[in-house]
Amino acid sequence: MTDFNQQNISGQHFINGAWTSETTDFCSNNPVTNQALAFKFANASAEIVTNATAAAKQAFKQYRSIAPERRAAFLNTIADEIQADIEAITATAHLETGLPMARLQGETGRTCGQLRLFAANLINPIDNRYVDLANPERAPLPKPDTRLSTLPLGPVAVFGASNFPLAFSTAGGDTASALAAGCTVVVKGHPAHAATSELVCKAIERAANQCDMPAGVFNLVQGVTPEVSTQLVTDSAIRAVGFTGSLKVGRILADLCASRAEPIPFYGELGSTNPQFILPQLLEQQAQELASTQVQSMLMGHGQFCTSPGVIVAIKSDGLNQYKATLAQDIAAQSAASMLTSGIAATYQAQLETLIANPNIELIAQGESSPANHFTRPTALKVAANDFLASSEIQQEVFGPCAVLVECDDAAQMLLIAEQLEGQLTASVHGLEAELINNQTLIEAIAFNVGRIIFNQMPTGVEVCHSMNHGGPYPASTDSRTTSVGSAAMARFERPICYQNMPTSILPERVSVDAQGVKTF
Amino acid sequence: MTDFNQQNISGQHFINGAWTSETTDFCSNNPVTNQALAFKFANASAEIVTNATAAAKQAFKQYRSIAPERRAAFLNTIADEIQADIEAITATAHLETGLPMARLQGETGRTCGQLRLFAANLINPIDNRYVDLANPERAPLPKPDTRLSTLPLGPVAVFGASNFPLAFSTAGGDTASALAAGCTVVVKGHPAHAATSELVCKAIERAANQCDMPAGVFNLVQGVTPEVSTQLVTDSAIRAVGFTGSLKVGRILADLCASRAEPIPFYGELGSTNPQFILPQLLEQQAQELASTQVQSMLMGHGQFCTSPGVIVAIKSDGLNQYKATLAQDIAAQSAASMLTSGIAATYQAQLETLIANPNIELIAQGESSPANHFTRPTALKVAANDFLASSEIQQEVFGPCAVLVECDDAAQMLLIAEQLEGQLTASVHGLEAELINNQTLIEAIAFNVGRIIFNQMPTGVEVCHSMNHGGPYPASTDSRTTSVGSAAMARFERPICYQNMPTSILPERVSVDAQGVKTF
Incomplete structure (x- = not known):
């Protein structure tokens, strides 16, 4: 196995397209040897977190209007860049988690598959949009033209999971579906595999540069203290949260999201006994x-x-x-x-x-x-x-x-x-x-x-496809109306908007009557 | 105008298919004369609220499995029974709200239109369901058959609005969409038009009897004290809440829903300046x-x-x-x-x-x-x-x-x-x-x-159709991801479920590959 050490890993945060410079505070560990690894990381200060959310907010103004085809290209390029560095990524994840290499290679494939599924859905949408045509003759009142579409919610905070260092982490399902929806992202890397997060972040960085995405479309903060998490979910720039982890931590963060001056959706996938x-x-x-x-x-x-x-x-x-x-x-x-x-x-x-x-x-x-x-x-x-x-x-x-x-x-x-x-x-x-x-x-x-x-099948193995549901009644997840895996995961980071009597000349392409997925009444 | 008085109005609650008997505590008022009307109502005790939610919970076990066609017939019959009593209903609403008769007749039509829209959607579903067929040959692992459908959330509490005594009240959009979704309902009647609520409740009662619905499918509690509302939304039997009203009250109830041991969705439509x-x-x-x-x-x-x-x-x-x-x-x-x-x-x-x-x-x-x-x-x-x-x-x-x-x-x-x-x-x-x-x-x-x-149109007049969105970013509504008007309103009271490798012999009809709205991959 390649010998990875600090020279490959900066240990810094990635904010607004640049790596920050901060003192180092913690190491990730090798759980097999139960020894600290040579990788050292900075614990995000309050200022760093604020910088990251501000970058995501600023980038959202541009990213939200980027055409679906360009977002799809970005997602596919992230997958390409992860594949290009798969050896270093899986070797590092193996050091940090002890998970077998074959499993980590499979998980990398799954992670890239998720990114590509959302990209494909952006190009060939599978969701419905509804158009009710105008009827100026209707009595007693004319019927206006109304068209139902969606808009992205805004910057999303994503918490990497301990148990899937790739598929539910830095470029995992939450990040992929948020980026697909048109949201910018701030990931808090899981401290147990912070170096893996950094390498995946670098793949996203390369993809963002190649695809000419706004700086701040994706940001990574590293941290090991609870303050990083609580500050992140209560920051007014953050408009939704994706989380995979324990019921205890999930509920604390969910309660913080609900008690904000302006409450935001918190999507916590909290676990299950799967009877x-x-x-x-x-x-x-x-x-x-x-x-x-x-x-x-x-x-x-x-x-x-x-x-x-x-x-x-x-x-x-x-x-x-x-x-x-x-x-x-x-x-x-x-x-x-x-x-x-x-x-x-x-x-x-x-x-x-x-x-x-x-x-x-x-x-x-x-x-x-x-x-x-x-x-x-x-x-x-x-x-x-x-x-x-x-x-x-x-x-x-x-x-x-x-x-x-x-x-x-x-x-x-x-x-x-x-x-x-x-x-x-x-x-x-x-x-x-x-x-x-x-x-x-x-x-x-x-x-x-x-x-x-x-x-007559076992529950392990969550198929990434259109009809998957990975979520369930509380406490399996904090919002049973949503899934964190599969095509519908993207809907977590969108909300409906109705366009009424909008002139055809300025109407978004995806609600034109001949767009794919439009049902006209 | 017909002379309505207490003899037409029991002033009681409707629970589990029967009218309760309680002392009377409050009157509704004529806002034009600023005088109390002859109608007298009981303020629901804690026991009454518990009885109502328990009835809704018990009825849900049956109602949730009733076929969409029968639910549609129930909704259409409610509309028929409201139309059959339209004279008394609108006259009573006129006394209680001062709104013009023509407006109230129009609002009754809209209320019945909403019920019939959801009924039509149950018979000819406009939503998509997704089926990913099995592929036993796929390597390295076979692909299971997965199908994505929805289930109703459970008993729903609905708060009648002051400003739409019919369309956003007892049999209004929240009730119609909850019943359409397969949820049972407990309405808290708005005290400003409690007699109107009772008459509409009686129309629902007649429809439930004609359609052989379980007792408890619909329940009405009357009340004027905040305790009725807070008890209702914190009752463990209640699984979702529909509310139209002020930001102040809406936020109090939303916070209560979020802080429950098992949090539930709160759909509050709280108002707007509509620039x-x-x-x-x-x-x-x-x-x-x-x-x-x-x-x-x-x-x-x-x-x-x-x-x-x-x-x-x-x-x-x-x-x-x-x-x-x-x-x-x-x-x-x-x-x-x-x-x-x-x-x-x-x-x-x-x-x-x-x-x-x-x-x-x-x-x-x-x-x-x-x-x-x-x-x-x-x-x-x-x-x-x-x-x-x-x-x-x-x-x-x-x-x-x-x-x-x-x-x-x-x-x-x-x-x-x-x-x-x-x-x-x-x-x-x-x-x-x-x-x-x-x-x-x-x-x-x-x-x-x-x-x-x-x-180039004014915002008043919310079209009831597939493509309407009536909701918006906080504080317009507490959950911007949802609408309280139009076909999508029903989704508020459902959640996804994935059926994996389910034998065709027991598969629900609506996820069979030839069902309307099913997309197969």
Whole structure:
């Protein structure tokens, strides 16, 4: 692997098209060795944050009116520039996160795919726009010509996620959809992979220069103190926020956005236990396969996916006993591994300790132990349905490779769990087609508590496409009306505008009657 | 006119399909005579509010799964039943609001039109749904079948507006769009027209019975104390709120919604000054006509429209002098009249007194005075652009028949006003086509601060159609991403859901590949 060190990384902020110069305050860490890396970064001062939002505000005046085709070219060029530097980016991300190179290469591909999807949607819009033509003859009053389009909201603050250093970070889905919508962006880089953020920012910088974008279209501030975040979301120049992270931090920032003099939308994707409901007949037929698939899914990214399946719901049976046996065997064979940060590892271990000490919980199995304190063990636990329902603690997400099997006495108990679920990003139902047909009350109850309902597949792997929804009822996300993945993610950073009786000579192209996606009435 | 009295009006709440029995606490008033009417109403207790939300929650479990065609029939039947009782409804509304009968008949037609528009959209959906078909051969991972649809949010609380006793009240746009979306409803009737609310509620009751809807699909609570409102929006059963009213009350309720354990969307349409920008060449040609049209528009509903044009922006010129002369003459010829409530009249008078006392403001003209204290006089004021920009007080909405003419020295000053506008529902630009083409910077600046930009027409009269947007940047509304009028209003009460790998045998009809509005990729 290439030897990366401070000479590749400035450790500075990128504001209004230039790298700032500030003292260095913190390092990113290698979570595998649990040692600080050689990369050193500045923690953004209040002045730096103000400069960044002011740059984004100034650039918005130009960027908002740039034609969709030019925005598309910018997004595609960002993807090109990330691909051009993929070796350094993935190697750096590997140092900072410990995630395997293959995974990081895949994630880079996904990140570029997202940028290109929004670019394609700008060139061939898939959304509808509505035009109601004038009718001057209508009585008692003539009908005016009205046309419904959208405008970008303004500068957007984006918070990089710990668990996807590329796809949900600097040039991830929030940034891509905000830029596609015509918004300028200020990213707060996640301190756990600040060097990766800087390299991706440099790819965006090169793309902005090549595409002749206004300085300030994209800005990066680095920071490790909460003040950077709170100042950013309360700055009057910022008009919307994209965030992927914990419920605790997400709620603090959401509350700040709601209490501003002029409140702004806060899009927080906060996590989920992604329950797996297994129906009895399929369980009887495929117990071993279902258990092995569960373990594979919950071990992806060592359990640090938003869509990691952390709860399994099934009814007591011979099939379930077989399932548990395979689950125990497969979990026991897993290695311990580092987490994304030593902080995440410590939280996982503390949560697990509390759960294991709970008299209502039975330990099914744990993976191999490790002498390294910051390595965590995959774990499967078991709890009776009634005890699960009675304990909000057991129902909470454990961020990491842990799953709780909830044993139900009967189908009625399973339905009760479905009805009382907290909001989830996803849930899966595993069953034979005949039993799915016979369980539509259960399926409907689940659907009303999730953003994506999946049949006979695992929740890990969020397809980037037009019909994806990655979001869900609170606390899965702070705004269940929106998705952070897929074509509809762009709508988070737009608002409607109606043009009434606007002369054709000045009408925006996208609401002309022959524009693609225009429905005329 | 028929003689209506308490015998037609129970004064009670309508909960879970039945009228409650409670002591009576308040009367509605005749704002013209400024006397209490014979109608007496109960103020909802905490128990009543809880019963209403519990009924809506219980009914939601059934109503959410009722087919779109049956929901459409319900909406159409509500419209039929309102039409069937139009004489009593409009006569009662006339007593309670003082609004002219012709206006109330028109508003009833509009209310029924809205219900029928949403019904039509349920039968022939105009929105898109997206389907990405499976591709089992894709490498490295197969692509699952994903389909994006929507689900209703849950029980919705609706606050009736003072200024539209029908179109924005009991069966108004919020209720119609919530019911269309599959949400059940609890309306808090506006105390200024509580009897009208009851009659409309009875029309909904008859429709619910005829269409075999679940008891609790629609509930009405009457109330005059703030506690009724605050309890309603913080009740955990309520999942979204529709509100039309003042910034002050709207913001209080919005903050309560945001601070709940589980925050919910609050859709507040809070008002606007709807600035009229008049460009010089048109002003030169049509000064008198423009001034007369301004007065007609600002006198609609005695100035109590959300879209009343309360600010006029023009550049000093001979044309403007002519405009002012006609404005003064037309305003002086207007009669004083009662407002919707004596409270609104008092607020108008107090605001006006403060403005007239402001040394930077010049009184252009006032309408005839009246011996009745609760009658208000139409008023035109004048202020220099710099003084307008410097004073947030002068920029505030005066709810009633008042407009402030802002005199600019030049086009640069007009642009400054456009750029610094607070969020507005609408603004109009009046100009010859050639000067519109030459003022696109101005037009763009205005567009970014309004929900609807209008050319050479007045803002009063909100067309109910697919392409309408009635909403705008804060403080025009609390959620600029949504509209309270037109087809898109329904989306406020829905959220997306993705169905992944769902067997065709149980897939909802509306995401089948041959359903109307489905785009397949």
